[in-house]
């Protein structure tokens with residue numbers, strides 16, 4: 622029977638080879654298909670994070686599986702007699718590398734997460750003037766209001782007379798400020814390909830930023846169980862070129878003119894009219 626050390630060296634070599642192949646496969650083959658894709662700046666950041674985390678996870682998973690196999694092969698009970706293994710009193714090298722390895726991984730992810738968070742906040746406030754992106758509208762961003770209600774999504778464009786439509790149309794390459802709210806219960810606006818998910822809460826103006834990177838049709842779903850027809854609350858939006866967007870704005874604005882006249886004024890939140898009393 623070969624020495625356990627020899628087994629261990631072979632296992633480490635196998636782990637190293639498998640890890641290199643696996644990480645390359647994740648980055649090159651799986652990476653382009655990782656959710657949510659590269660439809661927007663925000664989605665792209667999430668996709669990069671998914672690729673990074675998977676690339677860190679795979680060597681750890683391989684280490685666990687290979688050590689499991691090694692332990693089964695090396696330390697299994699041989700023969701009839703059941704005996705205890707020799708007592709282990711500690712191994713300075715394994716303990717030190719375990720502490721160093723886990724510390725490095727955790728600190729690296731903490732630094733990466735903090736950097737990403739600060740970076741996306743900077744992008745959302747329109748160039749990082751130190752403004753809180755959640756309370757200060759940038760002024761440069763296109764404002765679109767997303768309204769959830771049982772069981773449909775509607776969208777208002779306050780910069781263009783505040784018309785309301787069932788179509789969400791966005792221009793490519795422009796910062797969009799989505800103001801998500803609800804008329805009844807809590808919904809969740811989820812534009813999968815754009816990497817945007819924001820709660821739609823009645824009486825609350827929830828702001829989410831998105832910059833679409835390519836023209837495409839994207840799916841819109843409700844991601845919060847909101848009643849009987851929750852699953853029916855799905856539709857599609859479209860990212861189009863700047864000129865197509867301008868044309869659409871004009872035609873939609875005039876097509877909706879009559880309906881806009883009967884709408885309540887644009888407001889960050891809407892409350893139902895007080896109930897009328899009999900008499």
Ligand SMILES: [Cu+2]
Pocket residue numbers: 769770772807808809843844845846847851854
């Ligand atoms: Cu809903």
